[in-house]
Amino acid sequence: MRTYRELFGVAEFRVLFGATSLMVGAASVGSLALGTLAYAETGSPLVTAFVMFGGPLVRLVCSWFLLSLSDLWRPRTSIALVAAIEAASFAAQAIPALPLVARFVLLLVPWVLLSAFGGSTMALVADILPDGAFVFGRATINVAVGVMQVAGYGLGGALVLVFSTSEMFLGAAATALAVVVLVRLGLADHPPRSTGRAVPRSRAVNRLVLGSSTLRPVYLALWVPNGLVVGCEALIVPYAGERAGFLFAATAVGMLAGDVAMGRFVPPGWRDRLVEPARLLLAVPWLLFFLQPGVVTACLLAALASVGYCASLPLQERLITRTGADIRGHVLGLNGLGMMAMQGIGALAAGLVATLLGADAHAAGVAMSLMAVASVAVTLALTPGLRRSRAGRPVEVLALPRASASR
Numbered sequence: 001m002r003t004y005r006e007l008f009g010v011a012e013f014r015v016l017f018g019a020t021s022l023m024v025g026a027a028s029v030g031s032l033a034l035g036t037l038a039y040a041e042t043g044s045p046l047v048t049a050f051v052m053f054g055g056p057l058v059r060l061v062c063s064w065f066l067l068s069l070s071d072l073w074r075p076r077t078s079i080a081l082v083a084a085i086e087a088a089s090f091a092a093q094a095i096p097a098l099p100l101v102a103r104f105v106l107l108l109v110p111w112v113l114l115s116a117f118g119g120s121t122m123a124l125v126a127d128i129l130p131d132g133a134f135v136f137g138r139a140t141i142n143v144a145v146g147v148m149q150v151a152g153y154g155l156g157g158a159l160v161l162v163f164s165t166s167e168m169f170l171g172a173a174a175t176a177l178a179v180v181v182l183v184r185l186g187l188a189d190h191p192p193r194s195t196g197r198a199v200p201r202s203r204a205v206n207r208l209v210l211g212s213s214t215l216r217p218v219y220l221a222l223w224v225p226n227g228l229v230v231g232c233e234a235l236i237v238p239y240a241g242e243r244a245g246f247l248f249a250a251t252a253v254g255m256l257a258g259d260v261a262m263g264r265f266v267p268p269g270w271r272d273r274l275v276e277p278a279r280l281l282l283a284v285p286w287l288l289f290f291l292q293p294g295v296v297t298a299c300l301l302a303a304l305a306s307v308g309y310c311a312s313l314p315l316q317e318r319l320i321t322r323t324g325a326d327i328r329g330h331v332l333g334l335n336g337l338g339m340m341a342m343q344g345i346g347a348l349a350a351g352l353v354a355t356l357l358g359a360d361a362h363a364a365g366v367a368m369s370l371m372a373v374a375s376v377a378v379t380l381a382l383t384p385g386l387r388r389s390r391a392g393r394p395v396e397v398l399a400l401p402r403a404s405a406s407r
């Protein structure tokens with residue numbers, strides 16, 4: 001499968017693509033409405049940041065115990081349930097006089113569900129596409145997520161000038177409800193991948209995959225180098241000030257270009273060979289920021305670096321090919337969990353380094369370069385371990401023993 005015509009010829013993929021796009025757009029509009037409302041009520045940037053971006057922290061805490069539900073529930077049911085709860089949450093947020101504490105609770109519930117079912121969609125992509133097409137499908141959905149985040153926040157920024165926050169919440173709720181209908185009518189009722197109890201099974205799968213000398217370097221390569229580079233991106237505002245938006249846009253363009261190139265144009269035989277070069281590309285341009293390049297050069301460097309995020313696609317393909325189908329949702333959900341954790345750690349570490357260096361634009365540039373040095377060092381250190389999971393090596397497919405799966 002090498003063309004978009006072939007990819008979108010798979011009816012269930014079209015449904016997943018559409019459902020993901022709509023959910024990301026709804027979440028962006030709803031998040032902006034909630035942030036606007038929270039800032040108007042509290043005047044606190046910290047509270048505003050939490051209500052807009054704090055949800056992943058909830059998912060991080062809960063996922064460790066609930067990830068296996070991605071394999072224990074029917075995919076269509078779990079995806080529709082998340083969309084339905086999201087719709088109900090947005091609808092409740094539309095109540096004008098709702099206390100802020102209640103808004104926090106409504107914010108957290110969908111993220112708890114995502115902690116349980118976060119791997120369902122991507123695991124279903126692997127299930128419905130032919131062998132070898134996962135990277136292409138994953139890259140295409142990545143593009144949809146990136147575009148819809150930009151479009152959703154852009155649309156939300158326009159809507160907030162015309163509509164009330166309650167009306168924006170209702171629009172987001174209606175969009176999420178449309179996803180429920182789309183998923184219910186457009187996806188086949190695939191059976192659960194496995195059976196068992198969520199908490200003990202989640203712990204058992206975590207021990208299995210993180211204890212594997214083959215998969216552990218893959219997870220670390222997915223999490224750590226890009227988490228450190230996210231630290232570089234977290235310093236864009238102190239580095240560029242009012243021109244930071246240009247750099248953020250450049251990173252988005254580079255990331256989308258990399259995903260399209262890796263998913264659509266790079267032959268399967270070359271994907272594995274490009275993992276380490278792409279991971280180095282992710283970090284090396286940031287090494288030059290200690291020289292304080294101007295905004296145009298900085299944008300070019302940031303865009304070039306962000307192309308390197310495409311290394312995540314063949315690494316995720318390794319996770320798919322080296323684990324059993326009955327733990328696929330958990331395996332991919334764990335990847336998302338680790339990525340979120342390392343991105344947060346990278347951002348905090350970069351902020352701390354920049355603060356210690358002086359907390360000005362020059363300090364931000366030097367801190368960016370130091371974070372890039374750390375990313376390069378981790379990539380080089382992981383290279384020997386990654387050789388164990390390359391294509392052409394003997395493939396050990398990890399599966400949970402029956403006794404562990406049933407407990």
